[in-house]
Amino acid sequence: MTEATLLEPCKDVKAFLNSDLKLLINGQRVSSASGETFEVLDPSNNSVLTRVPKGGSEDIDRAVRAARNAFETGPWRKLTVSERGKLLWKLADLIERDLEIFAQLESLDNGKPLAIARAADVPLTIDHFRYYAGLATKIHGETLDISVPYAPGAEFFDFTLREPIGVVGQIIPWNFPLLMATWKLGVALAAGNCVVLKPAEQTPLSALKLGDLFVEAGFPAGVVNIVTGFGDTGAALAEHNDVDKVAFTGSTEVGHKIVQASAGNLKRVSLELGGKSPSIVFADADLELAAQGVANAIFFNHGQCCCAGSRLMVHSKVYEELVERVADTAKKIKLGPGMASDTDMGPLVSREQQERVLKYINSGLSNGAEALAGGGIPKGLDAGCYISPTVFNRVTQGMQIVQEEIFGPVLAASPFEDLEEAIAKGNDTEFGLAASVWTRDINKAHKVAKGLKAGTVWVNCHNIFDANAPFGGYKKSGYGREMSLHALEMYTQVKNVIIQIH
Ligand code: ADP
Numbered sequence: 492m493t494e495a496t497l498l499e500p501c502k503d504v505k506a507f508l509n510s511d512l513k514l515l516i517n518g519q520r521v522s523s524a525s526g527e528t529f530e531v532l533d534p535s536n537n538s539v540l541t542r543v544p545k546g547g548s549e550d551i552d553r554a555v556r557a558a559r560n561a562f563e564t565g566p567w568r569k570l571t572v573s574e575r576g577k578l579l580w581k582l583a584d585l586i587e588r589d590l591e592i593f594a595q596l597e598s599l600d601n602g603k604p605l606a607i608a609r610a611a612d613v614p615l616t617i618d619h620f621r622y623y624a625g626l627a628t629k630i631h632g633e634t635l636d637i638s639v640p641y642a643p644g645a646e647f648f649d650f651t652l653r654e655p656i657g658v659v660g661q662i663i664p665w666n667f668p669l670l671m672a673t674w675k676l677g678v679a680l681a682a683g684n685c686v687v688l689k690p691a692e693q694t695p696l697s698a699l700k701l702g703d704l705f706v707e708a709g710f711p712a713g714v715v716n717i718v719t720g721f722g723d724t725g726a727a728l729a730e731h732n733d734v735d736k737v738a739f740t741g742s743t744e745v746g747h748k749i750v751q752a753s754a755g756n757l758k759r760v761s762l763e764l765g766g767k768s769p770s771i772v773f774a775d776a777d778l779e780l781a782a783q784g785v786a787n788a789i790f791f792n793h794g795q796c797c798c799a800g801s802r803l804m805v806h807s808k809v810y811e812e813l814v815e816r817v818a819d820t821a822k823k824i825k826l827g828p829g830m831a832s833d834t835d836m837g838p839l840v841s842r843e844q845q846e847r848v849l850k851y852i853n854s855g856l857s858n859g860a861e862a863l864a865g866g867g868i869p870k871g872l873d874a875g876c877y878i879s880p881t882v883f884n885r886v887t888q889g890m891q892i893v894q895e896e897i898f899g900p901v902l903a904a905s906p907f908e909d910l911e912e913a914i915a916k917g918n919d920t921e922f923g924l925a926a927s928v929w930t931r932d933i934n935k936a937h938k939v940a941k942g943l944k945a946g947t948v949w950v951n952c953h954n955i956f957d958a959n960a961p962f963g964g965y966k967k968s969g970y971g972r973e974m975s976l977h978a979l980e981m982y983t984q985v986k987n988v989i990i991q992i993h
Pocket residue numbers: 662663664665689690691692720721722723724725726727729740741742743745746748749
């Protein structure tokens with residue numbers, strides 16, 4: 492890596508990093524109650540990018556009170572749905588204006604290639620807010636014909652109101668820091684809720700920047716509050732008795748804790764958790780397309796996607812050929828800092844994540860799995876949190892690398908003999924987030940899509956997202972759907988009104 496290929500952050504990003512970053516509570520920039528801050532690291536070299544407030548339970552409490560006031564007595568609920576939509580659209584315009592700033596912050600903070608942040612993370616964010624800006628004016632109840640058999644002759648008019656839930660706590664992960672915040676904020680606000688957002692401790696920067704734009708767009712004070720901090724800060728939000736709903740994206744392990752924490756006031760919960768998604772390639776597939784597609788399925792975002800195609804299952808007839816092609820692709824991936832123009836894959840988000848992924852690679856190796864590509868830390872990049880794109884050959888179902896979510900660029904490949912075996916193996920983990928099927932046969936595509944227990948099935952593609960396409964899990968991958976009209980179910984409640992007409 493030569494210095495010359497590294498892009499300098501632009502002056503706005505430098506100014507942001509050098510500013511005194513604060514929490515956003517009740518429309519004000521404030522320090523944490525304790526006054527404590529913590530370091531935010533650049534995972535490409537572990538240097539300190541900046542510091543952010545270490546919010547604690549007192550800050551969560553302040554933020555929840557602000558959100559409650561905004562919900563019950565502030566101007567927010569008095570806005571027309573059209574005005575609400577306009578605010579969200581304005582926010583999208585502001586993000587578009589600052590696209591480069593967001594892309595650079597995301598790349599520096601998370602490690603992802605700048606080109607990807609520019610082309611995917613930020614444009615998807617803008618589009619997502621516009622989708623929910625449009626949806627704000629289309630949320631509605633229904634009229635119902637009711638019979639009431641025990642009141643013969645009586646006449647009723649029954650209608651439903653679809654109302655916001657109230658104060659929503661949102662806890663997000665570090666793999667797509669801006670986009671994950673967006674998936675949660677867009678729908679919550681379109682539906683009229685007030686929010687306390689807790690970004691991941693590894694990647695708090697884009698959420699704090701987004702907070703500035705909420706203020707600039709003119710959202711009333713307290714409608715969106717942002718509290719940076721660690722797991723205990725998230726826990727304080729999940730267990731707070733004045734939070735009506737908590738939405739979480741992260742590990743299945745923390746998902747369990749969120750459910751337990753929600754028990755106090757029986758708050759509503761939605762969970763988007765881990766995955767171990769299979770890419771299933773049949774012998775009749777376009778092998779070139781499939782090889783490229785399954786490589787992207789696992790290596791996109793360095794495998795740090797909950798829907799990463801981390802298990803590759805290939806029909807035995809084409810197994811060797813396809814797996815070899817994927818291994819070749821893995822070997823050619825150029826590792827480097829996200830801010831370098833020639834980087835295909837950046838570092839993982841943190842040393843902790845690098846160590847976690849390395850542990851899984853070592854477990855694969857010690858269980859006898861052969862690494863056709865990668866298999867450890869790349870040479871010469873020790874300062875950063877890099878892992879070589881790794882392809883394990885002929886793994887068996889019982890291996891840890893086949894059953895557990897690794898959240899890194901590690902693929903576990905195995906052959907199958909027929910469609911039934913493909914479906915059975917595809918379903919043979921505790922997760923059920925996503926899958927992809929690669930075939931030219933429409934019948935196979937339908938059969939496998941139907942047979943898989945997964946929230947999303949892609950055919951001849953993988954990692955395709957759109958604001959209008961629902962996303963969420965079966966089994967231990969969670970419950971509730973994000974994006975699309977379906978997400979409204981998690982952010983609204985139905986009130987039934989029955990009027991007797993005399
Ligand atoms: P990872 O292990 O990959 O960092 P986590 O599931 O631990 O993923 O973290 C996802 C988000 O959940 C982060 O914002 C983190 O701070 C938060 N978090 C961690 N532990 C808890 C907890 N016990 N309660 C609520 N939130 C938590």
